Amino acid sequence: MVARCPFAEARFLPESSTQPRIKPTQIISHTMAGTLSGTDAWFRRGDVGVETHFGIGRGGRLYQWMDTTVRADGNYKANRRPDGTGAISIETEGYASEPWTQAQIDMLVRLHVWLMRTHTSIGRRICRTADDPGLGYHTMFGAPGPWTPVAKDCPGKKRIQQWREVVVPRVLAALKEEDMTADEIAAAVWNAEFGRGDRRVTAGRMLAETREDAHAVREALDALAARVAALEARMNQS
Ligand SMILES: [Zn+2]
Incomplete structure (x- = not known):
């Protein structure tokens, strides 16, 4: 060699x-x-x-x-x-x-x-x-x-x-x-910190918060859809 x-x-x-x-x-x-x-x-x-x-x-x-x-x-x-x-x-x-x-x-x-x-x-x-x-x-x-x-x-x-x-x-x-093993790399990625507003959050926390945000948006949409349906019902009656 x-x-x-x-x-x-x-x-x-x-x-x-x-x-x-x-x-x-x-x-x-x-x-x-x-x-x-x-x-x-x-x-x-x-x-x-x-x-x-x-x-x-x-x-x-x-x-x-x-x-x-x-x-x-x-x-x-x-x-x-x-x-x-x-x-x-x-x-x-x-x-x-x-x-x-x-x-x-x-x-x-x-x-x-x-x-x-x-x-x-x-x-x-x-x-x-x-x-x-x-x-x-x-x-x-x-x-x-x-x-x-x-x-x-x-x-x-x-x-x-x-x-x-x-x-x-x-x-x-x-x-x-x-x-590093694949598991160690994955753990490092999930635990890597990012700036979100004035906070530092991990990638894992960010994903969880994104899911919570999506859930809140979905609830708001459901409530809006219910109000639209109610309005439609009233319009059809008149
Ligand atoms: Zn020497």
């Missing part, structure tokens, strides 16, 4: 054709401490043996450097385990002291959702341990630790907070929405 992201710019490295295959079970986010173009040039150097699968620029530009089913060397022991599972890694432009831009957050969410639909072996939760299928960031289990052999700040405090509070919740909500 070859997995190429349809909305990424193809910037495949030679390693994408030579390194061993993985079964992706995790997604790990990073910060470049540099620019997208600088990182691209650095990964291409013959004497540089590290890389990640993807890179996201400040404006949301997305590069794919590695096939998602091939090992990328950016996460130490999570790159590829003895059982063949491994992490998909995403670099992001900028520095650990900076927050992600809105465009970076939006692309992180879009990419995570695409990856998790494409590779159902990726856990739909935050990793509980270093080997647990799921989502993580580089220093999540320590630096040095199982995902990095050295002390480092990656992706940085502000970005970790955005990852926890914005990126992960949005990704999991998007996946949950598409996994």
Whole structure:
């Protein structure tokens, strides 16, 4: 299986054709401490043996450097385990002291959702341990630790907070929405709220009120018909 992201710019490295295959079970986010173009040039150097699968620029530009089913060397022991599972890694432009831009957050969410639909072996939760299928960031289990052999700040405090509070919740909500059963969708539709006059009412309540309105109209029509019939009777008598 070859997995190429349809909305990424193809910037495949030679390693994408030579390194061993993985079964992706995790997604790990990073910060470049540099620019997208600088990182691209650095990964291409013959004497540089590290890389990640993807890179996201400040404006949301997305590069794919590695096939998602091939090992990328950016996460130490999570790159590829003895059982063949491994992490998909995403670099992001900028520095650990900076927050992600809105465009970076939006692309992180879009990419995570695409990856998790494409590779159902990726856990739909935050990793509980270093080997647990799921989502993580580089220093999540320590630096040095199982995902990095050295002390480092990656992706940085502000970005970790955005990852926890914005990126992960949005990704999991998007996946949950598409996994809803027909019953859950029906319940969501009936319970959706609409404005009616100055009130908020559910679709179900609106239908019930419409039926009550129709009933009232019918009673009024019946009363009117009775009066017309009475008038007709009087006219026929005269
Ligand atoms: Zn990193």
